[in-house]
Amino acid sequence: MSVSRGPLVSLRDVSRAFGDRVAVAGVDLTVDEGEFVAILGPSGCGKTTVLRLIAGLDDPTAGTVGGRDLGPAEGGVAYVFQDPTLLPWATVFDNVYLPLRIAGVPRAAAADRVRAMIARVGLAGREGAWPHALSGGMRMRAALARALVTRPGLLLMDEPFAALDEITRQQLNDDLLRMVAESGCTVLFVTHSVAESVYLATRLVVMGGVPGHVVGELPVELGSVRNEALRRDPAYLALCMRASALLAVGMGTGGTL
Amino acid sequence: MTRSTTVALMPIAVLVVLFGGWELLVRVMAIPPYVLPAPSAVLAALVGDAGILLPALAVTLRITVAGFVTAVVGGIALGVLITRSRLAEAAFSPLAVILQVMPLIAIAPVIVIYAGPAVTVYLSAFIVAFFPVLAATAAGLKAVEPAHRDLFRLYRARPGQRLGWLEAPTAVPYVLAGVRTAAGLSLVGAVVAEFVAGTGGAGSGLAYRLVEASYRLNVPRLFAAALLICLAGVVIHAAVGRACAALLRRWRPQGER
Numbered sequence: 001m002s003v004s005r006g007p008l009v010s011l012r013d014v015s016r017a018f019g020d021r022v023a024v025a026g027v028d029l030t031v032d033e034g035e036f037v038a039i040l041g042p043s044g045c046g047k048t049t050v051l052r053l054i055a056g057l058d059d060p061t062a063g064t065v066g067g068r069d070l071g072p073a074e075g076g077v078a079y080v081f082q083d084p085t086l087l088p089w090a091t092v093f094d095n096v097y098l099p100l101r102i103a104g105v106p107r108a109a110a111a112d113r114v115r116a117m118i119a120r121v122g123l124a125g126r127e128g129a130w131p132h133a134l135s136g137g138m139r140m141r142a143a144l145a146r147a148l149v150t151r152p153g154l155l156l157m158d159e160p161f162a163a164l165d166e167i168t169r170q171q172l173n174d175d176l177l178r179m180v181a182e183s184g185c186t187v188l189f190v191t192h193s194v195a196e197s198v199y200l201a202t203r204l205v206v207m208g209g210v211p212g213h214v215v216g217e218l219p220v221e222l223g224s225v226r227n228e229a230l231r232r233d234p235a236y237l238a239l240c241m242r243a244s245a246l247l248a249v250g251m252g253t254g255g256t257l
Numbered sequence: 258m259t260r261s262t263t264v265a266l267m268p269i270a271v272l273v274v275l276f277g278g279w280e281l282l283v284r285v286m287a288i289p290p291y292v293l294p295a296p297s298a299v300l301a302a303l304v305g306d307a308g309i310l311l312p313a314l315a316v317t318l319r320i321t322v323a324g325f326v327t328a329v330v331g332g333i334a335l336g337v338l339i340t341r342s343r344l345a346e347a348a349f350s351p352l353a354v355i356l357q358v359m360p361l362i363a364i365a366p367v368i369v370i371y372a373g374p375a376v377t378v379y380l381s382a383f384i385v386a387f388f389p390v391l392a393a394t395a396a397g398l399k400a401v402e403p404a405h406r407d408l409f410r411l412y413r414a415r416p417g418q419r420l421g422w423l424e425a426p427t428a429v430p431y432v433l434a435g436v437r438t439a440a441g442l443s444l445v446g447a448v449v450a451e452f453v454a455g456t457g458g459a460g461s462g463l464a465y466r467l468v469e470a471s472y473r474l475n476v477p478r479l480f481a482a483a484l485l486i487c488l489a490g491v492v493i494h495a496a497v498g499r500a501c502a503a504l505l506r507r508w509r510p511q512g513e514r
Contacts, residue, residue, distance in 0.1 A: 081404050085407075
């Protein structure tokens with residue numbers, strides 16, 4: 001895949017209304033290959049709607065959703081939902097195997113790859129476990145393995161770790177960064193946490209307002225090494241404050257840029 | 258005595274008191290058996306008339322099981338069919354509702370004109386068992402969680418994959434609940450039809466023998482036949498209930514999520 005083929009994702013003046021309620025209006029958003037873009041915004045500002053439009057799970061009422069047609073399989077689009085959404089009647093192995101199974105990869109041919117991916121998210125030995133026997137963090141790890149098993153070109157994540165406790169969340173963020181670096185996939189990560197967005201992303205897109213729109217963008221020039229020390233870095237803290245200020249603008253609670 | 262053994266013994270104690278009181282009442286007041294037979298007389302009829310009652314029970318059970326099994330297969334099949342398209346649902350739903358609300362006792366005399374007694378009894382067992390399975394299957398197939406539906410859409414699963422790997426597993430507990438309901442109903446359906454359409458001779462069912470005994474004022478045999486029908490219902494209910502529970506455990510091995 002070469003950069004010359006244009007952005008992976010390109011939203012132009014996109015609006016989506018549900019009946020009388022306009023969820024998002026006039027959204028412009030571009031995501032280039034290799035970026036880790038965090039969409040930051042308060043609850044109800046249409047972040048999830050934007051992600052669903054990009055995934056093709058929903059259609060805009062106005063504007064164009066463009067970019068490259070990646071398709072669902074190898075190198076395609078993967079989606080991590082707010083909940084792990086594992087199939088409760090299937091084991092961890094079968095849940096992770098699902099995208100490949102739908103793509104028609106025989107079980108025997110996929111087995112090594114599925115097992116390797118399960119090990120990479122830290123669930124080695126739990127292949128035969130049922131989702132209800134796993135903790136919330138482990139379920140999310142399995143969901144992550146399911147998303148990454150197709151080696152996606154674009155990974156869409158919708159507040160994936162919001163329901164987890166702080167420690168588990170931090171571990172998963174670090175593991176996510178490591179796996180994204182290894183796989184080289186582009187990530188679009190929706191969150192309402194300023195700290196999380198700055199910690200993870202290479203660029204922030206702040207959303208807010210009713211209907212939801214893009215309030216502003218903020219490049220996160222913190223380099224590729226992201227670890228605990230970063231959290232005390234003045235540059236990190238300054239970015240957090242600027243992101244918070246943008247959020248405040250979006251929520252109409254004052255604040256200046 | 259522990260609480261659980263007390264709980265287990267209570268129904269037996271109630272039955273003993275009930276039947277003991279009944280026996281005592283009949284003997285003390287010297288009630289003639291054609292008015293109210295004592296439990297001992299019913300037991301005597303059960304043993305003495307076993308040559309008539311047991312073959313009749315076999316006939317009724319055979320037809321009940323045939324009606325039940327075909328209703329389960331047919332109900333699941335039509336349930337899958339009508340959930341494939343709105344058109345199919347619109348086409349078949351009124352028919353299914355008519356089948357359900359139609360009083361069997363009113364329609365059996367009509368069926369018997371065209372189909373003959375044996376087929377009428379079978380059709381009655383089928384009709385009453387069919388609707389619960391159909392309704393449960395249709396409801397179950399539609400009970401897929403939206404997030405799971407999105408997942409299959411994202412990976413562009415074909416309709417057959419969605420049915421086999423998502424909708425059918427989702428529907429399993431619903432269908433089993435419908436099957437449990439249908440089991441008891443199919444016996445009721447067969448018995449009701451035998452009242453209307455039962456025939457004498459080698460092919461006569463238990464309910465026909467019951468009606469026959471009532472005409473002859475052979476009240477102890479009437480009671481014995483009714484008792485056998487009750488027992489058959491209890492056994493069918495328990496057997497199907499256990500089978501369903503076992504299937505459910507295999508489907509989702511450690512119970513709830």
